[in-house]
Amino acid sequence: MQPALKLSLDRSGPIPSPCLGCPVRRDGICRVLGNDELGRLALVSVRRVVPRHEAVWRAGDGSGSVASLLSGVVSLSRSLPDGRQQIVALQFPTSVIGSLAGGRELETVAQETTRICSVPRGHFENILSRNPELEREVIRQIGAQLDEARNWLVAIGRKSAAERVATYLHMLVTNHRSPQRDAGPVEILLPLSRGATADFLGLTIETVSRKMTELKRSGIVDFDDATRMHVLSTDRLRAATGDEPVLDQPGSLRN
Amino acid sequence: MQPALKLSLDRSGPIPSPCLGCPVRRDGICRVLGNDELGRLALVSVRRVVPRHEAVWRAGDGSGSVASLLSGVVSLSRSLPDGRQQIVALQFPTSVIGSLAGGRELETVAQETTRICSVPRGHFENILSRNPELEREVIRQIGAQLDEARNWLVAIGRKSAAERVATYLHMLVTNHRSPQRDAGPVEILLPLSRGATADFLGLTIETVSRKMTELKRSGIVDFDDATRMHVLSTDRLRAATGDEPVLDQPGSLRN
DNA sequence: CGGAATCTTGAAGTCAATCAATCTACGTGG
DNA sequence: CCACGTAGATTGATTGACTTCAAGATTCCG
Structure with missing residues (x-):
């Protein structure tokens, strides 16, 4: 510039x-x-x-x-x-x-x-x-x-459902705290309903819901309710997006 | 302008x-x-x-x-x-x-x-x-x-494999004869290999091949070889893209 | 002509969609 | 305030479209 x-x-x-x-x-x-x-x-x-x-x-x-x-x-x-x-x-x-x-x-x-x-x-x-x-x-x-x-x-063309959901959530984290260094748990309000999320990710509501539950069960994020999310590990979330060369972080799912 | x-x-x-x-x-x-x-x-x-x-x-x-x-x-x-x-x-x-x-x-x-x-x-x-x-x-x-x-x-996000392939082929037709009025059979050389087509449409090589065969079997296009295509009906091809309100054209497939 | 890619075709497997309840949150009115 | 109704979300069972695996067929080129 x-x-x-x-x-x-x-x-x-x-x-x-x-x-x-x-x-x-x-x-x-x-x-x-x-x-x-x-x-x-x-x-x-x-x-x-x-x-x-x-x-x-x-x-x-x-x-x-x-x-x-x-x-x-x-x-x-x-x-x-x-x-x-x-x-x-x-x-x-x-x-x-x-x-x-x-x-x-x-x-x-x-x-x-x-x-x-x-x-x-x-x-x-x-x-x-x-x-x-x-x-x-x-x-x-x-x-x-x-x-x-x-x-x-x-x-949309090449990622699995789980990776797409992770990519969406990770994008929200990135948007939230601009280029700041990662650290502790972040709380984020999901701006999209499950339906809108599905329309964004080229999936169905049910699949989005299931993959969110899986992300939660694997301890990467947590939800108070459908829209209030806590990111427990930004690193593992990023690993779940498929965008990073995997360093064999245990628990990173791709299905 | x-x-x-x-x-x-x-x-x-x-x-x-x-x-x-x-x-x-x-x-x-x-x-x-x-x-x-x-x-x-x-x-x-x-x-x-x-x-x-x-x-x-x-x-x-x-x-x-x-x-x-x-x-x-x-x-x-x-x-x-x-x-x-x-x-x-x-x-x-x-x-x-x-x-x-x-x-x-x-x-x-x-x-x-x-x-x-x-x-x-x-x-x-x-x-x-x-x-x-x-x-x-x-x-x-x-x-x-x-x-x-x-x-x-x-x-990529919302169309079936068949519709994506049709959309790709129809795009080639549109690109070929600019905004000209449709008519008889057109011959088109596919610029992409099956592999590249798959990478473009978010599919696998096999699926692309199968859907092309289906398009051929349904009489919408014909192939001399893998890259030399004849469009027999631009209208039916367009109908197969999913982009047009269906007028119940028989033979339009969506699977 | 022969060998390597590329493409086609078939069979089996899998991931996500569909179908179907159930659950939860929320707003309205009794 | 709570019953009720609705919309959104979750969860389960099943189906189905596309992928994966595996041969063949065809084309391309030396």
Whole structure:
């Protein structure tokens, strides 16, 4: 990465009020904008709270918007005509969702109570074309999403059910405590219902449930209830994902 | 899309000689460059022929390049430490491959004799930062690849073996005769071996072979040999992909 | 022509799906 | 407050699709 270019030379002006104390100000896509552009963006942006299990927007709702995820978790999914469904991505805060390139029609559903900061597509594209730094940031974001989609492709295509579940849980751990060093037990609230988990992992509800029970019985994780998980050994969980060369850690299951 | 902006006002100058008669000149990513920039790009570009089944480059070969596919077919794949492999994308001519955003280390292998036009990553990024139109084109490309990866995620995660094979064959048909209207039998040379097809579809060689035989026995396609296919009914093939609402076409199999 | 890959085909085995209860959590209203 | 109803989750029994194992058949190339 290079030092910021001088193209948006308008770092002047006050921070627009809606953006003051925005939870995503530091890591979101808007961080590359000067206060001036940020102000223009803030003028057309709308904050919205989407309750758990409600659609953020419908698969093909015309014009479309681009939004930043402020909090919560959102699933992007696609269905076959006979109803089979696959979640193709989970989005966590600071991610951008909506009609950015690709334009594939994806069902976008809040899996937790979710707050977004939404901008009409046209406005976003205007600001985009004026801010090369923003364009590079968009490329970085889409690239990261492509990378992730391909990683899941490997998981869904080649991993066993147990490995997929472990991979999902391990991803939650990684997302939770960013790049922090591992250590003691972590408590994590699973954002997805068993059904959504199944749709994400290309499995059935029953299989997901069974594999979670196995992970629990083998002492890798524990559950207070269906959504409250304790990770007892991050190492063994990672070993169960199939992503690491096995060091013959006893108890690592692959079925 | 908007009419070309006046930013690269240097459409002047002669077409650089290597680009004269380039098979990708019209549809490749370079089409958005003026002759001036194109000339600079041509100076640092290298054409290369990669024989079937050879690596275009290795998973992590340092600096990296960005290349346009001139002809042939390339697979991008990722492996688990125990050797299980998944092809995460097939790339056809006009596509860009290499270290563009995402940066995930992917094994890149020619599945047919393949010609590429390659540029060192640094040079490409320089030209990229000078040409907003090129940046927008890159966003478009990555977005399309994201879209495709997600489509395959649905296929691998939720479709039966028979549907996956049909989807693959149908994709080849679609790629072959661009958006042309369907009609009589088409002959298509399968670019992937059975093994590579299995790695692409998340199946085994045997299952791929069996499903192809079933497709043949049901009269949807025919094979002269393992790689020379005749599509007898594009409609029934499409029906077999699972992507279309079924109109109760007799003979459409889903097992 | 011969030998090695690659592909096809068959038989047996296994993992995950399906079918079917049961259990738990939660919200509503009596 | 507890009975009741519903939705989600777990658990068990069985089925079935795909894999694995094992021969053959075919193609490719020296």
